[in-house]
Amino acid sequence: MIYFQCDYEEGCHPAILKRLNETNLEQTVGYSMDPYCASAREKIKKAVGRPDADVHFLVGGTQTNMTVIAAALKPWQGAICADTGHIACHETGAVEATGHKVLALSSEDGKITAVQIEETVKKHYEDGSREHIVQPGMVYISFPTESGTLYSKQELTDIYAVCKAHDMPLFIDGARLGYGLQSPACDVTLPELANLCDVFYIGGTKCGALFGEAVVILKESLKKDFRYMIKQRGGMFAKGRLLGIQFDTLFTDGLYEAICGEAVKKAMTLREAFLAKGISMYGSSMTNQQFPILTDAQKEALAKDFAFEYWGEAKDGKSIVRFCTSWATNDAQIKALTDAIAAL
Amino acid sequence: MIYFQCDYEEGCHPAILKRLNETNLEQTVGYSMDPYCASAREKIKKAVGRPDADVHFLVGGTQTNMTVIAAALKPWQGAICADTGHIACHETGAVEATGHKVLALSSEDGKITAVQIEETVKKHYEDGSREHIVQPGMVYISFPTESGTLYSKQELTDIYAVCKAHDMPLFIDGARLGYGLQSPACDVTLPELANLCDVFYIGGTKCGALFGEAVVILKESLKKDFRYMIKQRGGMFAKGRLLGIQFDTLFTDGLYEAICGEAVKKAMTLREAFLAKGISMYGSSMTNQQFPILTDAQKEALAKDFAFEYWGEAKDGKSIVRFCTSWATNDAQIKALTDAIAAL
Amino acid sequence: MIYFQCDYEEGCHPAILKRLNETNLEQTVGYSMDPYCASAREKIKKAVGRPDADVHFLVGGTQTNMTVIAAALKPWQGAICADTGHIACHETGAVEATGHKVLALSSEDGKITAVQIEETVKKHYEDGSREHIVQPGMVYISFPTESGTLYSKQELTDIYAVCKAHDMPLFIDGARLGYGLQSPACDVTLPELANLCDVFYIGGTKCGALFGEAVVILKESLKKDFRYMIKQRGGMFAKGRLLGIQFDTLFTDGLYEAICGEAVKKAMTLREAFLAKGISMYGSSMTNQQFPILTDAQKEALAKDFAFEYWGEAKDGKSIVRFCTSWATNDAQIKALTDAIAAL
Amino acid sequence: MIYFQCDYEEGCHPAILKRLNETNLEQTVGYSMDPYCASAREKIKKAVGRPDADVHFLVGGTQTNMTVIAAALKPWQGAICADTGHIACHETGAVEATGHKVLALSSEDGKITAVQIEETVKKHYEDGSREHIVQPGMVYISFPTESGTLYSKQELTDIYAVCKAHDMPLFIDGARLGYGLQSPACDVTLPELANLCDVFYIGGTKCGALFGEAVVILKESLKKDFRYMIKQRGGMFAKGRLLGIQFDTLFTDGLYEAICGEAVKKAMTLREAFLAKGISMYGSSMTNQQFPILTDAQKEALAKDFAFEYWGEAKDGKSIVRFCTSWATNDAQIKALTDAIAAL
Incomplete structure (x- = not known):
């Protein structure tokens, strides 16, 4: 997981x-x-x-x-x-x-x-x-x-x-x-x-x-x-x-900026993966929190290997969920998730 | 120090x-x-x-x-x-x-x-x-x-x-x-x-x-x-x-007891060193805090190499001070201090 | 006033x-x-x-x-x-x-x-x-x-x-x-x-x-x-x-009920006076507070002799106002106000 | 009472x-x-x-x-x-x-x-x-x-x-x-x-x-x-x-000063009555509160007709009690109490 x-x-x-x-x-x-x-x-x-x-x-x-x-x-x-x-x-x-x-x-x-x-x-x-x-x-x-x-x-x-x-x-x-x-x-x-x-x-x-x-x-x-x-x-x-x-x-050698910047970059990769799959996003977050709107089937499929947070109900009965990246998120994790999104 | x-x-x-x-x-x-x-x-x-x-x-x-x-x-x-x-x-x-x-x-x-x-x-x-x-x-x-x-x-x-x-x-x-x-x-x-x-x-x-x-x-x-x-x-x-x-x-393998016990033992060593020097103690603490009552000369002598806390004035114009040991206090520190006390 | x-x-x-x-x-x-x-x-x-x-x-x-x-x-x-x-x-x-x-x-x-x-x-x-x-x-x-x-x-x-x-x-x-x-x-x-x-x-x-x-x-x-x-x-x-x-x-001899009942009765008289004039009421209060919805002209006319409270704006640009009766309201006051309403 | x-x-x-x-x-x-x-x-x-x-x-x-x-x-x-x-x-x-x-x-x-x-x-x-x-x-x-x-x-x-x-x-x-x-x-x-x-x-x-x-x-x-x-x-x-x-x-025509002054004057009358009887006073209040120090017998005697407050124990086992005058205290009340004090 x-x-x-x-x-x-x-x-x-x-x-x-x-x-x-x-x-x-x-x-x-x-x-x-x-x-x-x-x-x-x-x-x-x-x-x-x-x-x-x-x-x-x-x-x-x-x-x-x-x-x-x-x-x-x-x-x-x-x-x-x-x-x-x-x-x-x-x-x-x-x-x-x-x-x-x-x-x-x-x-x-x-x-x-x-x-x-x-x-x-x-x-x-x-x-x-x-x-x-x-x-x-x-x-x-x-x-x-x-x-x-x-x-x-x-x-x-x-x-x-x-x-x-x-x-x-x-x-x-x-x-x-x-x-x-x-x-x-x-x-x-x-x-x-x-x-x-x-x-x-x-x-x-x-x-x-x-x-x-x-x-x-x-x-x-x-x-x-x-x-x-x-x-x-x-x-x-x-x-x-x-x-x-x-x-x-x-605050030495720009570490704070560097690690936060990298996390946002990874979040943008996730964002693009969702959008590429035709999954729309709730709101307009361009930061490390991403809010895709999933069908029940999509939600269940992703929940098998990934933990994410339920955020609320969308107007069409779909679910808004939250995926966060952080300074600790690594490339392998992102690849696993983007692969899973592509496979939906 | x-x-x-x-x-x-x-x-x-x-x-x-x-x-x-x-x-x-x-x-x-x-x-x-x-x-x-x-x-x-x-x-x-x-x-x-x-x-x-x-x-x-x-x-x-x-x-x-x-x-x-x-x-x-x-x-x-x-x-x-x-x-x-x-x-x-x-x-x-x-x-x-x-x-x-x-x-x-x-x-x-x-x-x-x-x-x-x-x-x-x-x-x-x-x-x-x-x-x-x-x-x-x-x-x-x-x-x-x-x-x-x-x-x-x-x-x-x-x-x-x-x-x-x-x-x-x-x-x-x-x-x-x-x-x-x-x-x-x-x-x-x-x-x-x-x-x-x-x-x-x-x-x-x-x-x-x-x-x-x-x-x-x-x-x-x-x-x-x-x-x-x-x-x-x-x-x-x-x-x-x-x-x-x-x-x-x-709380694994009695670590809490062991390290606290060792700190108290070291405090007792300090206590004995003070008492041996004829320095009386304020109160009756048998725990990791020790409160010797020092003359100004003693206080100044110890303050050269050791940090301790001023606790209050004793009745005879002397100072009550506090020395604490902890889980981190080591033998070298105790030796340095007991030597200094003995040298007062 | x-x-x-x-x-x-x-x-x-x-x-x-x-x-x-x-x-x-x-x-x-x-x-x-x-x-x-x-x-x-x-x-x-x-x-x-x-x-x-x-x-x-x-x-x-x-x-x-x-x-x-x-x-x-x-x-x-x-x-x-x-x-x-x-x-x-x-x-x-x-x-x-x-x-x-x-x-x-x-x-x-x-x-x-x-x-x-x-x-x-x-x-x-x-x-x-x-x-x-x-x-x-x-x-x-x-x-x-x-x-x-x-x-x-x-x-x-x-x-x-x-x-x-x-x-x-x-x-x-x-x-x-x-x-x-x-x-x-x-x-x-x-x-x-x-x-x-x-x-x-x-x-x-x-x-x-x-x-x-x-x-x-x-x-x-x-x-x-x-x-x-x-x-x-x-x-x-x-x-x-x-x-x-x-x-x-x-709470002796039903005074509380009597005086409050009389105040509500007077409020109902006011309510009927407003309604009779074609002035609609905000909400459905059947108690001592009455909330007529007045035009600016009506508001100004009544404000000459009566103090009442501005309550908020109605949807059509009119004003919702509040008139309260109380145990102290007397018949002369009610008559003066109902006359004024009738004269609007 | x-x-x-x-x-x-x-x-x-x-x-x-x-x-x-x-x-x-x-x-x-x-x-x-x-x-x-x-x-x-x-x-x-x-x-x-x-x-x-x-x-x-x-x-x-x-x-x-x-x-x-x-x-x-x-x-x-x-x-x-x-x-x-x-x-x-x-x-x-x-x-x-x-x-x-x-x-x-x-x-x-x-x-x-x-x-x-x-x-x-x-x-x-x-x-x-x-x-x-x-x-x-x-x-x-x-x-x-x-x-x-x-x-x-x-x-x-x-x-x-x-x-x-x-x-x-x-x-x-x-x-x-x-x-x-x-x-x-x-x-x-x-x-x-x-x-x-x-x-x-x-x-x-x-x-x-x-x-x-x-x-x-x-x-x-x-x-x-x-x-x-x-x-x-x-x-x-x-x-x-x-x-x-x-x-x-x-605050019209000096009423506040007048009535408070009168109450203090009556308290002084009480004070003198206690002192005249050899009863000492706790503290040095020269205001409307008076604190005589009474024996149990004196306390009981006065308690028959007068309400006063127990204030605390005096050092000799006697009781400190409080008598207050106020703007409402009248001459008859003062006379009754000074008579009772005199009769102790």
Whole structure:
């Protein structure tokens, strides 16, 4: 059985494992105050093109989302996001557990628009009894989205303009950031993205690391005392250097870009294989997640040798399923799957 | 510089690292539903002597404490603990951030007594306006305590009897459990401890693992839906098998006991070296943490080659400091330090 | 200017004011432990037909909703409700501020159905990764709804059956309960309603009292320690007898039914006046709230002498507005308005 | 039986009741946007001498405390207070339920000092791992304290200086403010007090009103969006004018000062009666609460005709009890009690 079910089925990239082996018995101080974290921070700030940024390392995505959001909002504020957003539907109410409502906007493709956000805010402030309603306090988007789609540079520019106009921080969930930036459909670079938001994170867990997300804080007012918040929400990792070593390796010699780029390339090969077979794709993902729409017969045939995820029902009774590639996907796995697709 | 500052300055035990290397490119499902976690669970249940237990793997101590406590309490209840307890003073109010007051009882040595707990509960229910006061809802103790001390079997028996009498779950923080159980001053076994509480955890982070705490739930009413709580509080680890592999290794062939026992033995060597030099110890820790009381001259002399932690001021103007051994401490480090102590 | 804007624009019914005057300088103990509260509790239990009920008095609706909901749910659970429900859109995220997600279901008329609830729960438990999603933990409905509509006895029976099947408490927000029960469209009595839910409240603020809501708890497991919860959430009223005196008066000699019935009768007079003029009504409210759909000219004409609330835009560019009657609405006010409608 | 148990055993001052009667059937808009609230706000701002203040009306003390504190703090901050402070011991963890730790400092007489606060803050920031500890974020004091004691102008000046130096808002709980300001031991005026803190409240519930507390916000950064916070925490009173009418009456023609002054005068009469009898007083309250230390025989004798509160055990086995006067205490009640004291 070959797994294409998600992008966190293996351990980590061998280069990271090598360094974890090499450094295993070294002694360092804890809580990300060690030299490896310091080095990783510098490399990330350089890659991002923002020497003024604060960089923090957390363990996982839900933890990162709730920590950043609860730190940024006033008690009576909520976070605007797509109704398909991870915080809205796949985190067991982690944001609500910090006391804040998720203000979900309708989305077809995983994205929300500057116009939607503007209308939401405008509607709020026009209401005479606005204090009876949760105040929009920030905007959360995912890049790429949970559906594999991407915001264009223009879309990000428009969204960020609305956010700034209404003094709402823009937070980008980059759990799969590497796969987004390396997509052939992406027209934004990492430094450009960093200049189009107030805080974002660079996903490690799904992009080559054993675990870890690097939070990059750009807005001055969000920086102060963030380590208190990390500790309070259970995210202060004792052996912080493990996070430092991983991100330091990923941001050395372009490893992060290289392995994510390769994964996207493999996903495009799968995409072409499905399309060549006349199988249409759900949505327009040009990243490492691919969503073919299969008949029951096709689904059963592929399920014999491959694990993939059921995503939902298509309008014609067919099934939308998800195949993910990752930094760990190898050529043999891709060949096995493309052969199987061709044989459908 | 040799670090004795804390017990989480290195990576993990080589046996764990070996298995992480061996399994790195294997594919498994996420979120601790994999075979390694299943195996680790079985081994822990066996070691604990409770096949009925539920075992969950979390990443760190603060996360574990707040998750267990917030899952066990009603909104108007608080957790009784020692005023030296980790949840009371070193977790940035993580428990309060879940909405619950920490009900700290005065403690000299890190421990609280059954009598103190009984009096606290009795006083609460005798108060005519008790609903104006936080209700004691559970008891949290650490084994060993933050001061390195241990509860005896009798003390645990008495505390648990009070807890059961008042329907308050007893939760044991075992961040350093291995070092407690292997202490020459310990008169309780792991299965006995498991029968004297409702939920506890087996610390991995400080006891040989890269990271990880294994929560063992014994009380039936605390088991239901605990995975929802883990996810909501940011503790659902994507590549859960990393936790499984670590605990599976620690609970194979008595590794956990062996390495913790060795660390305690080395701590006893340090203890004897201090005492032999006429340096008295703060408290009565017979575990891996040792608290010598040093003059400024002694402190400065040792600080040249060794890192240790300032713990507080002693009554006579001297300093209480902490030296920790761990599974990673080696003979050369101990020799260097005992030589330095002898040379004071 | 005559106000029909809402149903809390005046003080209280003269019978209540009279008793507040009579008892003003009496001395009683605080926090609703006084004889007036005791008497009111007994009368309410009798009116409800449930001697086993617990009755508590709170000050306002939002406070009551968040207190009941946060007391009933486990941390990882949310409250199912209509997307038009007061807790979903007009309480500034009070429920989320207690840590719980509001699970809003789509509603056209303010109501949700047993089928919707069943599907929501079924979908949740069918999901393999259900612990990543907020668990439906209770159901909140309003009677009458925010749109003035009513659940039939059959609908309540069906909803309650689903709730019981899935061990989810059913909570009925009765902020306008009196106006619902006295509606000509209502086929359920107060005792019947009490047997078709686990907890509900009898609204006082909008139904004759200066302020106050009487929470009636029927489900045994929700009763224990509820006073702690009231105190913790800021709802423990010092001079509790003021609540007792008000509800005691409302539940003496059928006052509550009488004054609410009269208000509904007046609302029906308004309804007929609008319909007679060829003005159609939004929705099907047969309670004290009426929602005529007005042209701009009609709106402006009425706005000269009457205050009413803008409710939303109708499909044809007209405006939906709200007129409320209350226990305090008098014949002269009704005549003035019906004359004005006739003159449109 | 005559009640001296607490200061909220009667309704309200007749002047207030008169105006509630007069205005009962008037129609006004809700949520404290009415002319009575506007008038009361102006009178309070004038009495306070701060035209720039924001004034909000809430229903009760616990509600006010948690709303102000949760609005002022960052998530990782706590509120410094005396261990005898109302938020620390008599509000069922209402502050913790908003996610914040109460940082209780040891107090003998209900007061804390500028030195204690300075040391607490200094110790926090000197700690190298300060982010593992709750950050002191504000200071809460009561005036008068729960023990009836008062801060002098110099003490308030010193405390406020420390607060400003560390950017921590100073919040004064004035549940019994009137009784404090009218004490013969008080050397501060209302305008002076307002200039020595950032936010405080003027207690109505215990000082002549049926209920209500007037929050006066002086610090600019605490003003924005406070109405959202009131609504979210369940404190937005529907018929807000009831609060406005009450405070408007209390702040007309010096009523608040007059009635509180009279109550304190009566308390002094009681105090003298106890002292004349050789009965010593616990603490040094010169406000409306008096704490005689009684033998069992004295306690039993007085308990026949008078209700008072047991406060705690004195060192010699005697009982500390509390007698409160209030705006409602009359001469006959005082005579009956002083006669009984004399007869002991």
